[in-house]
Amino acid sequence: MTGTLKFYRALGRVDLQRMNLPEDLWLAKVQHVSDKAKKPTGNYLRNIDQAVANGAGLVIHGAKGVGKTAIAVLIAKEARSHGYTAFFTRVWELREMIRSRMDYDADSTVAQRVRDVEVLVLDDLRPEDAGEKFFTFSEIVQLVRYRASRRRLTVITTRQSIQALQAPPMVALSEVLLLFPVEGPDLRDERKRELEQSILGT
Numbered sequence: 673m674t675g676t677l678k679f680y681r682a683l684g685r686v687d688l689q690r691m692n693l694p695e696d697l698w699l700a701k702v703q704h705v706s707d708k709a710k711k712p713t714g715n716y717l718r719n720i721d722q723a724v725a726n727g728a729g730l731v732i733h734g735a736k737g738v739g740k741t742a743i744a745v746l747i748a749k750e751a752r753s754h755g756y757t758a759f760f761t762r763v764w765e766l767r768e769m770i771r772s773r774m775d776y777d778a779d780s781t782v783a784q785r786v787r788d789v790e791v792l793v794l795d796d797l798r799p800e801d802a803g804e805k806f807f808t809f810s811e812i813v814q815l816v817r818y819r820a821s822r823r824r825l826t827v828i829t830t831r832q833s834i835q836a837l838q839a840p841p842m843v844a845l846s847e848v849l850l851l852f853p854v855e856g857p858d859l860r861d862e863r864k865r866e867l868e869q870s871i872l873g874t
Contacts, residue, residue, distance in 0.1 A: 687752055693760045697745045704742035706734075706856025713743050716852075717750045724756055724790055727823030729816075730852040731845055733830050733837060737858030740829040744793045747827055751791040758791040766794065767807040786815065790824060797830040802841070813844045820848035 688698050705713050716723060716730070723729075730747075732740045748758040761769070761782075769782040776785040786792055794812070802809040819826050826849060836842055837851060 681753055683749060683753055688749075691748060691752060691758045691760050693745065693748070697741065697760075700742045700745040700749070702746065704859060705739040705746075706854055706859065708856055709739060709743060709852075709854045712852065713746065717746060720747070720750045720754055724751060724754075724825050725823070727820055727825050729820070729826040729828075729849045731828045731830060731837060731849045732852045732854060733832055733834065734854035734856075735858070736831060738854045738856045739859055740831075740854050741795055743852070743854065744795060744827045744829050748791055748793050751825070756790040758793070759785055759789040760793040760795065761786070762795045763797050763801055763812070767804065770807050787818060788824070792819065792824065792826045794826065794828045797828050797832070799832060799836070809841055813841060816845055817848060 688695075702710055702713065732743055734740055745760065748760050752758045766782070766786065774782045776782045780788075794816075797812070801812070816826050816828070828845065828849065830837075832842060834851070834853065837846055
């Protein structure tokens with residue numbers, strides 16, 4: 673990976689589809705990130721080559737609607753624009769894809785893709801995931817550790833508190849991923865008001 677020529681380009685529909693990115697996230701922008709998180713997000717994006725080379729992933733944590741998923745999507749898109757492979761999935765969605773042994777393409781399954789892709793986003797890791805019987809929390813931790821040992825960058829978003837992240841079994845993730853706190857107002861309310869104004873004129 674290090675020393676390989678990377679390219680910078682606009683992403684097309686095929687890129688976004690191969691990243692498994694839901695269409696409602698295709699247009700994620702820095703404006704969809706809370707003000708306090710804009711500077712560290714910008715710094716991380718500017719250093720994406722170094723982050724990928726070192727497998728320096730993140731646990732992005734904060735309340736609902738503060739822009740955690742937007743940050744994760746921006747990281748995946750920036751990495752892809754530099755020529756790295758990237759894959760986005762919500763944790764519950766990944767669990768179902770692995771359970772059904774879903775193919776990623778003709779040569780690999782989704783389970784193989786999430787192990788090998790250069791940048792993986794696991795969106796919305798919830799406290800209740802610890803109680804799942806299939807693709808358990810310990811298997812998520814094993815996946816992240818496997819990827820970290822091979823310098824594969826993983827980004828996780830979660831609403832877990834900092835206290836929960838520093839307690840077992842969550843602490844196992846913070847050993848291999850940098851903690852990235854996001855604070856601020858619920859940005860979904862602002863987007864809803866913008867939509868109402870533009871469509872309803874209210």
